[in-house]
Amino acid sequence: MKCQHCEKPATFHITELTDPNGPSVLHLCEEHARTFLSNEGTATPASALSSMLAKQLKIEKAAEELATADKKTCPICGITFADFRKGGRLGCGYDYIAFEDDLEPLLVNIHGALQHMGKEPTNRSGSPERQHRLMQLKVEMKDAIGKEDYETASRLRDKITEVETGDESSWIEHEPEELDDDFQSETPIV
Amino acid sequence: MRGQGPESDIVMSSRIRLARNLSDFPFIRKCTPKDRIAIATSVHHALDSLPLSSDAEYVDVAKLGDLDRQFLMERQLISHELSESQGARAVILDPNERFSIMVNEEDHLRLQVMQSGLDLESAWQRMDQLDNQLESKLIYSYNKRLGYLTACPTNVGTGLRVSVMLHLPALVATKQIDKVFRALNKINVAVRGLFGEGSQFMGDFYQISNQTTLGKNELALVAKVREVVPRLIDYERKAREFLVNESRQDLHDNVSRALGILCTAKKISSEETMHYLSKVRMGVNLGLIDDVKIPTVNKLFIHTQPAHLQKLCGHKLSVTDRNIERANYLQLHLTKRPESEIN
Ligand SMILES: [Zn+2]
Ligand SMILES: [Zn+2]
Numbered sequence: 001m002k003c004q005h006c007e008k009p010a011t012f013h014i015t016e017l018t019d020p021n022g023p024s025v026l027h028l029c030e031e032h033a034r035t036f037l038s039n040e041g042t043a044t045p046a047s048a049l050s051s052m053l054a055k056q057l058k059i060e061k062a063a064e065e066l067a068t069a070d071k072k073t074c075p076i077c078g079i080t081f082a083d084f085r086k087g088g089r090l091g092c093g094y095d096y097i098a099f100e101d102d103l104e105p106l107l108v109n110i111h112g113a114l115q116h117m118g119k120e121p122t123n124r125s126g127s128p129e130r131q132h133r134l135m136q137l138k139v140e141m142k143d144a145i146g147k148e149d150y151e152t153a154s155r156l157r158d159k160i161t162e163v164e165t166g167d168e169s170s171w172i173e174h175e176p177e178e179l180d181d182d183f184q185s186e187t188p189i190v
Numbered sequence: 191m192r193g194q195g196p197e198s199d200i201v202m203s204s205r206i207r208l209a210r211n212l213s214d215f216p217f218i219r220k221c222t223p224k225d226r227i228a229i230a231t232s233v234h235h236a237l238d239s240l241p242l243s244s245d246a247e248y249v250d251v252a253k254l255g256d257l258d259r260q261f262l263m264e265r266q267l268i269s270h271e272l273s274e275s276q277g278a279r280a281v282i283l284d285p286n287e288r289f290s291i292m293v294n295e296e297d298h299l300r301l302q303v304m305q306s307g308l309d310l311e312s313a314w315q316r317m318d319q320l321d322n323q324l325e326s327k328l329i330y331s332y333n334k335r336l337g338y339l340t341a342c343p344t345n346v347g348t349g350l351r352v353s354v355m356l357h358l359p360a361l362v363a364t365k366q367i368d369k370v371f372r373a374l375n376k377i378n379v380a381v382r383g384l385f386g387e388g389s390q391f392m393g394d395f396y397q398i399s400n401q402t403t404l405g406k407n408e409l410a411l412v413a414k415v416r417e418v419v420p421r422l423i424d425y426e427r428k429a430r431e432f433l434v435n436e437s438r439q440d441l442h443d444n445v446s447r448a449l450g451i452l453c454t455a456k457k458i459s460s461e462e463t464m465h466y467l468s469k470v471r472m473g474v475n476l477g478l479i480d481d482v483k484i485p486t487v488n489k490l491f492i493h494t495q496p497a498h499l500q501k502l503c504g505h506k507l508s509v510t511d512r513n514i515e516r517a518n519y520l521q522l523h524l525t526k527r528p529e530s531e532i533n
Contacts, residue, residue: 077220089296091220093213093331093339096346103343107336110344113405116337118348119318126213126329128339 003029074098076132093128134163195307199475200423202355202395202488203306205266206313206412208321209340209349210299211331217341218294226278226294233293236327237282242320246289251279257506260497266304271295289320297341297349299324308419310352314412337404347404352415356422359394359472360429367396370425374398374418394468398422430476445473449482452520457513463494463520470524482524494519 001010010027070082079091081099090096096103107114137160144153195201211217212232215225234248251259251272259273268281272295279294292300301324303317331339337347345351361367380401398418400411433441448469452458471487473479492498499515500507507515 077216079220087219089219089341090217090343092216093211093333095217096333096336096339107343107346107404111347111402111404113347113402115335115405116333116347117405117410118337118350118407119321120337121325121330121332123325123329124332124334126332128213128331128333131213 001027003027003032005029005032069099069102072099072102076128076135093126094132097128097132130163134160137163195305195309197419197423198307198484200357200426201308201419202357203304204308204310204313205305205353205355206303206310206317207351208299208301208317208338209297209345209351210301210321210324210338211340212298213329213331215298218296218298219341221277221294223277229298230278230280230293232328233282233291233299234280236324239327240323242284242323245285247283247285249281249283251281252277257497257500261501264492264495264497267302268292269295269300272300289316291320291324297345308354308416310354310412310416314352314408318408345403348406348408348411350403350408350411351399352412353397353399354415354419356396356398356419356426357394357468357471358396358422358426359468360433361422361426362394363433364429366425366429370422371396374422430472434476441476442473442478445469445476445478449473449479449524453524455517455520457510458517458520459513460495460516463516464491467491467494486523490520490523 002008003010004027006029008029008031010029070080070085072081073079074091074095075098076094077091079095081102084090084095084099090099104114137156141153141156141160144150144156195204212229215221215229218226221229230250237246237248249262251262251268254262259268262268262281262283263270263273265287267283267287267290269292272279272281272292275294277294279292281293282291284290287304289301289303291302301317301320303313303320305313305316333339338349340346340349358367361370380399398415400415403411406414448466452463452466452470455462467487467490470479470482471484474482474484474487493502494516496512499512499519502519503515
């Protein structure tokens with residue numbers, strides 16, 4: 001018998017009892033079995049995740065919509081939603097915001113929930129929204145310098161310092177309405 | 191695992207892991223080689239200033255040879271993914287193997303706490319402390335709504351995976367295992383069994399873990415897994431009782447033959463070893479074999495794996511040579527010589 005993922009002989013036969021359709025048997029070569037098992041039992045393997053995602057999207061979205069979703073790109077890491085669908089792995093923390101609409105049904109499907117209830121880090125400056133905000137401001141500042149608009153540039157530099165050192169309130173209230181707005185836009189945000 | 195701890199006749203080990211990412215870097219798939227180095231360096235620096243690092247060892251996995259990487263994998267201190275991926279990656283090892291921290295695995299950080307027997311609560315407490323310590327030096331990628339952000343959406347939220355490894359030979363022997371697990375599946379707990387070639391059971395080990403990571407707090411997730419374990423232990427005990435009552439002679443014969451093969455074979459595969467060690471383990475726990483100790487059996491499960499044998503010999507061995515070496519090793523540690531107890 002051949003491995004389900006490659007041409008090597010299947011030497012491992014793993015019964016997956018987590019499948020909602022009842023136990024299913026996987027036939028894998030040693031290499032693929034190890035990859036599968038070292039996923040610590042439950043983390044859905046990337047391939048299963050992307051097929052789950054594909055199925056779900058097909059049900060919920062028309063082909064046209066799907067093509068639109070696939071083209072969505074994260075402004076921070078540059079990954080597209082299609083890239084995520086293929087590999088099952090996200091490119092950065094901001095993807096959870098950039099692809100929010102498309103990830104939400106998936107998260108509900110996997111976890112049955114959309115709100116974190118567990119512990120929180122004491123240092124919460126690691127939020128992707130904040131990082132995105134910083135990036136926007138830096139691009140704008142560079143822009144302003146390029147145009148020799150030093151007044152704006154200096155205002156933006158102060159703003160950057162404020163976001164970098166401040167707490168959540170220093171950027172959340174100034175967050176632009178549309179997160180997906182082109183961050184290189186020349187419209188002054190402050 | 192030392193074969194101690196609560197319910198250790200059935201529960202091999204309790205394990206908790208957390209997935210964490212640093213906010214200053216993209217997730218692994220978008221990391222440049224430079225990013226990976228910077229992540230490893232910042233984790234290394236953070237550890238140097240923490241109390242846990244006084245005796246923990248930072249190991250550069252990229253510099254390890256095949257055998258060393260496989261050795262760490264066999265001890266479940268690193269994953270296959272960490273072992274086989276490319277670029278800067280590391281593992282921080284506790285000398286007592288009570289925790290390990292993988293750097294640049296699927297997520298920037300994978301913290302793992304291990305405990306023998308069934309003791310999830312204290313494993314979680316240790317994990318919580320370890321995480322708090324690291325978090326005081328590193329900035330984690332975190333979002334108020336979705337919690338700790340992870341490369342795979344299946345881990346987002348708490349990033350927590352709680353798992354218990356169980357030895358269930360009697361449920362397997364009485365063919366009740368599928369029925370039991372079908373019932374478990376309904377409550378969102380994942381079960382995984384490992385089988386070898388020809389659907390021979392690989393040691394009758396099963397792993398139970400939580401399926402979801404978002405929407406419940408850590409203690410609730412721990413409790414969810416913890417809750418089902420006593421039921422499984424109970425089922426397994428009943429099945430063992432049944433086997434002893436129905437056919438004590440057959441069972442005694444069966445486990446004694448298993449021990450006989452392990453003690454006398456001249457060549458034995460890893461799979462066959464697992465298969466017979468599992469029977470011997472049950473035999474010892476039922477008092478049918480009394481000259482072998484459980485910690486010895488538990489250690490043999492690990493020490494007879496390929497990289498362990500090769501490390502012991504100090505060089506690489508072919509499959510055939512490994513099978514011969516394994517047979518020698520088993521004979522040395524299972525025949526009635528108290529001084530041969532493995533340390
Ligand atoms: Zn394969
Ligand atoms: Zn991204």
